[in-house]
Amino acid sequence: MRIVAQPDRCVGAGQCVLVDPEAFDQDDKDGTVIVVRPRPESEAEIARAKEAVNVCPGRTLSLSVED
Amino acid sequence: MATPVISLERTDPYHPPAAHLEILRSDAPISRVQLPDGRRLWALTRHEDVRAMLADPRFSSDRRDPRHPSHTPYVGPDHRQQLIEMDPPEHTQLRRSVVGEFTVQRLAAWRPRIQQIVDESIDAMLAGPAEVDLVEALSLPVPSKVISELLGVPYTDHDFFQDNSAEFVRADSTPEQKKAAIGNLQGYIAGLVQEKVKSPGEDLLSRQIAAGTELEELQALGFLLLIAGHETTANMISLSVATLLDKREHLAALREDPQLTVGAVEELLRYFSIAEIGAARLATADIEIGGVLIQAGEGVMGLTNTANRDPLVFPEPDEIDFTRMARNHLAFGFGPHQCLGQNLARLELEIVLATLVRRIPGLRLAVPFDEIPFKEKGPNYGVFELKVAW
Ligand code: HEM
Numbered sequence: 001m002r003i004v005a006q007p008d009r010c011v012g013a014g015q016c017v018l019v020d021p022e023a024f025d026q027d028d029k030d031g032t033v034i035v036v037r038p039r040p041e042s043e044a045e046i047a048r049a050k051e052a053v054n055v056c057p058g059r060t061l062s063l064s065v066e067d
Numbered sequence: 068m069a070t071p072v073i074s075l076e077r078t079d080p081y082h083p084p085a086a087h088l089e090i091l092r093s094d095a096p097i098s099r100v101q102l103p104d105g106r107r108l109w110a111l112t113r114h115e116d117v118r119a120m121l122a123d124p125r126f127s128s129d130r131r132d133p134r135h136p137s138h139t140p141y142v143g144p145d146h147r148q149q150l151i152e153m154d155p156p157e158h159t160q161l162r163r164s165v166v167g168e169f170t171v172q173r174l175a176a177w178r179p180r181i182q183q184i185v186d187e188s189i190d191a192m193l194a195g196p197a198e199v200d201l202v203e204a205l206s207l208p209v210p211s212k213v214i215s216e217l218l219g220v221p222y223t224d225h226d227f228f229q230d231n232s233a234e235f236v237r238a239d240s241t242p243e244q245k246k247a248a249i250g251n252l253q254g255y256i257a258g259l260v261q262e263k264v265k266s267p268g269e270d271l272l273s274r275q276i277a278a279g280t281e282l283e284e285l286q287a288l289g290f291l292l293l294i295a296g297h298e299t300t301a302n303m304i305s306l307s308v309a310t311l312l313d314k315r316e317h318l319a320a321l322r323e324d325p326q327l328t329v330g331a332v333e334e335l336l337r338y339f340s341i342a343e344i345g346a347a348r349l350a351t352a353d354i355e356i357g358g359v360l361i362q363a364g365e366g367v368m369g370l371t372n373t374a375n376r377d378p379l380v381f382p383e384p385d386e387i388d389f390t391r392m393a394r395n396h397l398a399f400g401f402g403p404h405q406c407l408g409q410n411l412a413r414l415e416l417e418i419v420l421a422t423l424v425r426r427i428p429g430l431r432l433a434v435p436f437d438e439i440p441f442k443e444k445g446p447n448y449g450v451f452e453l454k455v456a457w
């Protein structure tokens with residue numbers, strides 16, 4: 001499973017960082033998302049990735065199950 | 068059937084208007100309604116529908132169109148659009164230029180300074196008589212001082228800044244007084260920007276100037292930052308404290324486990340959802356939302372306070388539950404305009420609540436809860452005055 005981001009949609013609200021600061025960070029200049037840990041492993045990490053996808057106001061994030 | 072008239076006015080301090088909740092529970096959670104002043108629009112009440120609408124930029128924020136539900140006759144043709152009333156691509160560009168100042172990481176660096184500001188306000192409270200209006204003593208000054216420092220307002224001007232911004236949130240100030248206060252603040256910001264051009268400092272305005280932001284744009288942005296986060300944050304502080312002092316089991320829970328504060332802030336934001344008209348838009352195309360076709364030129368309003376009580380998303384929605392950790396509430400909106408200052412507001416709320424609970428254990432309401440003057444007419448829900456004692 002992999003976290004996919006489309007930074008051009010990102011509104012920089014940082015909700016993803018609040019949900020999981022180990023998986024997400026924001027660019028210092030324009031606030032857009034940086035996925036620092038794209039592959040959630042444990043169940044807790046996967047749950048947090050799903051929550052981040054759900055709360056993201058820019059509909060920027062998704063989970064890809066293929067790779 | 069006649070279009071139902073709905074009022075945005077609250078009748079119960081803890082709940083959105085009953086008529087809004089009825090729409091949510093009815094078989095037409097997206098309904099045509101009429102506001103008391105005759106404006107017709109679509110009311111959206113389900114969480115999923117409000118999110119879908121707010122995430123779709125074809126629902127416009129541009130209030131210059133008279134059909135927009137938030138249209139106000141502007142002062143003049145030279146009106147400069149604020150960030151909050153822009154659509155992409157202009158909106159995206161301006162927002163990207165400033166949102167870097169408000170990232171979770173950048174704001175975390177402000178924690179110690181915000182703590183100091185809160186402590187100073189509480190020191191002042193404790194030094195005086197053991198009964199105060201919390202709105203004046205804490206709720207208004209804290210966000211005002213914090214945003215002043217962020218923008219780079221010199222310390223000596225803080226009082227001027229605070230007095231003028233308090234003027235247009237006071238219950239008894241006249242429209243003329245409000246207008247004068249807005250004029251004072253706009254004039255002040257314009258001067259401050261000029262000052263920063265001459266002698267830049269380590270602050271938001273100076274960094275924006277260095278990055279090449281147009282000066283007029285920056286004045287408008289500075290003004291918006293100043294007002295957007297002042298009354299809103301103050302209202303949330305006051306409502307949160309009033310709730311803790313009324314429903315003391317929640318206060319006890321926070322005292323027992325201060326770690327709950329983060330969850331408490333999130334839950335209180337959801338529960339009150341104070342920005343009553345924050346999610347008004349104008350459809351610029353025919354768009355289907357939740358099985359209903361909304362036509363180009365029609366106004367819509369996402370009733371976020373009601374959507375935040377949607378039982379499909381928040382089980383037992385009328386219960387206050389600090390352990391819910393439901394971050395998907397709509398108190399800060401959704402989509403491209405979602406509150407720019409939300410993480411600053413969260414930080415301020417968390418620090419204020421934790422510090423009050425810790426430092427003034429005997430805090431109590433000095434008037435019965437029912438007698439608190441609530442701002443039930445909006446446009447931001449809150450309280451005008453909150454007498455507390457200890
Ligand atoms: C508890 C406090 C607050 C609440 C409830 C709140 C609520 C909101 C809401 C609902 C919106 C979206 C409006 C829309 O969709 O048209 C918004 C936008 C905005 N807020 Fe806040 N806000 C708060 C605090 C702050 C603070 C502290 C600041 C600044 C320091 C701030 C600055 C802004 C700005 C600049 C926008 C416009 C963003 C854009 O259009 O891209 N707010 N706020």
Ligand code: SF4
Binds near residue numbers: 016031032060061
């Ligand atoms: S939550 Fe979404 S919009 Fe916000 S910073 Fe993260 S990816 Fe961007």
